Amino acid sequence: MRISVFMKTGDADTMYYLSALVATKLFSRIDVFRDQSAMPLDGVVYHKNHLFKKGFVRLIERFLSALLQKDRPDMYIGVYEIPHGVLAWFVSRLRRRGFILSIIGNPGHTGLRKGVRLYIMKHMIRCASAVTVTGYRSKQVLKDMGVNEDKVFALPNSIPVELFKDLSIKDRPYDLISLGRISPEKHIDIILKIVQRLAPDLELQVAIAGRGPSVEGIEDMVKRLGLNQQIRMLGYIPDNELESFFNSGKIFVVCSETEGFPRTILQAASCGSLIVSSSVGDIPEIIRNGKNGFLVAPYDNIDEYCSFITQALRDSDASLNMSQRLQKEVHNLFSTESAAKVWVSIFKSV
Known part of the structure; x- marks a missing residue:
């Protein structure tokens, strides 16, 4: 079997997603259409843009490159609805092949999925052979939209747990x-x-690590609040430094208003950090409040964040027990091999 995948995720996330497909051993070849090549994997062929690097025209080049492939794949996969889900859907229709849509993120997030975008998403789902979401809560969201639940599969994000080890640092900085x-x-x-x-x-x-449109605003707020001595803005962390970064913190904090199933929670937990997170998206499927981490609701309940963080830092033994409990669950349930089993069931159904 041969498949084609359209995606624009970071290099690490691309590698994790594709590794699960490779681990199924179902495919003789996986063609991947994205801006650039990523880590080499057995059977994976990357098709990067040659003529256009930015803007809408790069998507047209990608579309034509897939459409003009000499050998038709058996299935197309689009990761995220727009634009790569749309590209995979269009090519699959023109080449009369099946189409799988992978929704990464919360499908019920009304701030993003509304109007024309929501209409397109619903239409793609109706046409798809199968749809993957990051957890059962997201699956319920689609069911409530009228989607046939038999075509929706919970495919939690996975990580290569061997790359995210607890380095047993006694005093995390x-x-x-x-x-x-x-x-x-x-x-x-x-x-x-x-x-x-x-x-x-x-x-x-x-x-605080990462990039995005709010960096300058956050840096200004750090100065305004006089927190320069307490908060470091680290910017982008290269993939080969992620394990070290996650081992540098006692508590990994997520304050998002909306999420699907953030892979960073798995990475941090695998490295032994305690998780304190907003109770949104599919996160409650892995974090059980007070058992293997802490959940905050609503997402902006600062009093609750403060209470949990204070409790965790003052009772290090209880925090260690919770983080070790979650670490074991991540290794058992969210490995590459676990995701591969879900993919096998998906392709059996289509």
């Missing part, structure tokens, strides 16, 4: 760490407010 896209819906500003609120009792050391 940061109390709190955060990594991800720094954008409005991620609410990194809440972390700053937490640090300010706890300042009289706890002088937290915090590392």
